[in-house]
Amino acid sequence: MEQSDPRGTIKAGQADALASHLIGRHRQPHQLAEQAEQVAAQPVAAAMSPIVLAGAVRMIELALIALIGTAIYAAYIAPHEGLAWRYFGAIGGIALLAILAFQIADIYQVQAFRGHEKQYFRLAAAWSLVFLIVIGASFFAKVGDQFSRIWLASFYALGLASLLAFRRALFLLVRLWTRQGRLSRRTAIVGGGDASEALINAIADQPDSDVRIVALFDDRGDERSPNAVAGLRKLGTVDDLVEFARRTRVDLVIFTLPITAEARILQMLKKLWVLPVDIRLSAHSNKLRFRPRSYSYIGNVPVLDVFDRPITDWDVVMKWLFDKIVGGCALVIAAPLMAAVAILIKLDSRGPVLFKQKRHGFNNETIDVYKFRSLYADMTDHTAQKSVTKDDPRVTRVGRFIRKTSIDELPQLFNVVFKGNLSLVGPRPHAVNQKIENRQFDEAVDGYFARHRVKPGITGWAQINGWRGELTSPDKIKHRVEHDLYYIENWSLLFDLTILAMTPMSLFKSENAY
Numbered sequence: 001m002e003q004s005d006p007r008g009t010i011k012a013g014q015a016d017a018l019a020s021h022l023i024g025r026h027r028q029p030h031q032l033a034e035q036a037e038q039v040a041a042q043p044v045a046a047a048m049s050p051i052v053l054a055g056a057v058r059m060i061e062l063a064l065i066a067l068i069g070t071a072i073y074a075a076y077i078a079p080h081e082g083l084a085w086r087y088f089g090a091i092g093g094i095a096l097l098a099i100l101a102f103q104i105a106d107i108y109q110v111q112a113f114r115g116h117e118k119q120y121f122r123l124a125a126a127w128s129l130v131f132l133i134v135i136g137a138s139f140f141a142k143v144g145d146q147f148s149r150i151w152l153a154s155f156y157a158l159g160l161a162s163l164l165a166f167r168r169a170l171f172l173l174v175r176l177w178t179r180q181g182r183l184s185r186r187t188a189i190v191g192g193g194d195a196s197e198a199l200i201n202a203i204a205d206q207p208d209s210d211v212r213i214v215a216l217f218d219d220r221g222d223e224r225s226p227n228a229v230a231g232l233r234k235l236g237t238v239d240d241l242v243e244f245a246r247r248t249r250v251d252l253v254i255f256t257l258p259i260t261a262e263a264r265i266l267q268m269l270k271k272l273w274v275l276p277v278d279i280r281l282s283a284h285s286n287k288l289r290f291r292p293r294s295y296s297y298i299g300n301v302p303v304l305d306v307f308d309r310p311i312t313d314w315d316v317v318m319k320w321l322f323d324k325i326v327g328g329c330a331l332v333i334a335a336p337l338m339a340a341v342a343i344l345i346k347l348d349s350r351g352p353v354l355f356k357q358k359r360h361g362f363n364n365e366t367i368d369v370y371k372f373r374s375l376y377a378d379m380t381d382h383t384a385q386k387s388v389t390k391d392d393p394r395v396t397r398v399g400r401f402i403r404k405t406s407i408d409e410l411p412q413l414f415n416v417v418f419k420g421n422l423s424l425v426g427p428r429p430h431a432v433n434q435k436i437e438n439r440q441f442d443e444a445v446d447g448y449f450a451r452h453r454v455k456p457g458i459t460g461w462a463q464i465n466g467w468r469g470e471l472t473s474p475d476k477i478k479h480r481v482e483h484d485l486y487y488i489e490n491w492s493l494l495f496d497l498t499i500l501a502m503t504p505m506s507l508f509k510s511e512n513a514y
Helices: 006-011 015-021 034-041 050-081 085-104 117-140 149-180 193-204 238-247 262-272 314-348 397-404 412-419 448-453 474-489 493-506
Strands: 185-190 211-217 232-236 252-255 278-282 296-298 301-307 354-360 366-372 423-425 457-459
Touching: 034 211, 034 232, 034 238, 050 085, 050 149, 050 314, 085 117, 117 149, 185 193, 185 238, 193 211, 193 301, 211 238, 232 238, 238 262, 252 262, 262 278, 314 366, 314 397, 314 412, 314 423, 314 493, 366 412, 412 457, 423 493, 448 474, 457 493
Parallel strands: 185 211, 185 252, 211 232, 252 278, 423 457
Antiparallel strands: 278 301, 296 301, 354 366
C-alpha cells in the first residue's frame, strides 16, 4: 500500500476525532509506583542538542583556521610587507572551503566526534585537498608569486596539527557528555509484548544509537503486556508516564502499537501531547508499509512522526540569546523607573517592595515569579485563592496604578535575565492554585497544561489580543489557552519581536486589568 503522508493514515476517517482529542484533559498528579519513583529520582544531566553541537564545532573550526592563518601572517608577512589584503582574502577562502570539505567528508556528526579513527584520516584528507585546490587555483590564475610559500606551508602544517588537536579535545568532551547522558535521547516506550521487544532489540543492536530507553509504559495489564519486556520492567500506565515526564527528563516517546489501533492511540495522545516531547509511532513491526520517504528514522528503525517538541535545537539558542540580550537591555532601561516605583511602594504602605508567588513554569514545574507588591502586606494572597477584582480593597493606591499599567510585572525581568525560568515572550504563568468557579484551571479548560510545553513569558500573544486582567469565566481561560497554543505552534523570533512591539499598545486596552 502506497501513501505519501504517514500522518494521513493515522488520521484516516478520524480528522474530527483527532481535532477534539488534541484538547485532552490533563490528569492531576498522582503517586507513581515505587520503581517508577526510583527511576524518576535519579539525577539526570541537561540535554545537549547534537544539531547545535555540530553547528558550534563548525563555527569553532572556522574561527580556528582563520586565527591560525592570520597569526602566521602577522608573525611572518606583516613585518616585511605591512598590510596585504590579499592574504586576508586567501585566509577567508581557505577557511570556508575547509568547512565545506569537512562537511562533504561527513565529519560533522556526533558519531564522528566520538573518536572513530577514520574522522582523523578524513579531516587530514579534506584539509590536504583544500590546499591542493588553492595551489592549483593560484597556478592557473597566475597569482602564485603573490603569496609566500613559507606562509602557505606553515598554514597547512600548523592548521592540520591544530585541527587534529581540537578534534582530540572534542573527543574527550563528547565522551564525557555521553557518559553523563547529555547527548542521549531519553526515551519511553508505550506498549508491550512482542512489538515492544522487537523495537527495543532493534535499537540495542545499533552501536551508535543516541536513544536510551529509560522506561516502559502500557495501559494493558493482561498477557499482551507482561511486566517486563526485553529486560525492561513496565513502570505503569500512560497516566503514570505523564507524571513521570514531569519529574525527570524524557525527550522521546515511541508507541509500539499497530497503526490500526487508532482509537487507543488517540486516547493516549490526548494525554501525552501536553508534554514537551517528540512522539513517534514505530513502524518497525507494522505490516502496513509506505514509501521510504514517508518515514523518519531512529538509527535504522523507521518511525512515523506524530508530534514534535516545540522550539528545539537552534531555536532554543536563539530564544535564549534573545531573552538575555533584549531582557538585559530592558532591565537597564527600566532600572530608574523600577527604583522610583520601589520608593513609592514603600511610601504608600508598609511591607516589602517585591512580591513572590509560586507559578507554573516549563513542563508544569513550580517556579517563583517576582512582581512589585500591589496589595497591602497583611492582605497579600500568595496562593492566589482569590483573583483581584475591580475596586478590590486589598489593592493599594500605588498598586492600582502599577497593576493597570502592568508596571508591577517589571521585576519579572530578573526571572528572565538571572534565573532563566521566564522568557520575555510566552504563555503568561498562572499561579499554582488559581481557580475559576471553584475549579482549577486545568479542570475548567481542556488541554490547559499544553501551554506549558514552552517556557512562560512576561508578555504573550493572548495578552496583546486583549486577554489579560481579571478572570471571571472559563471562557476567558479558554481564549487564553487557544492563543497560547497558537503561539507555541507558530513560534518564530519575528513573532516574538512582533509581540514585544505590540505590547505597549495593548496596555491601553486595560479594561479588565485591576
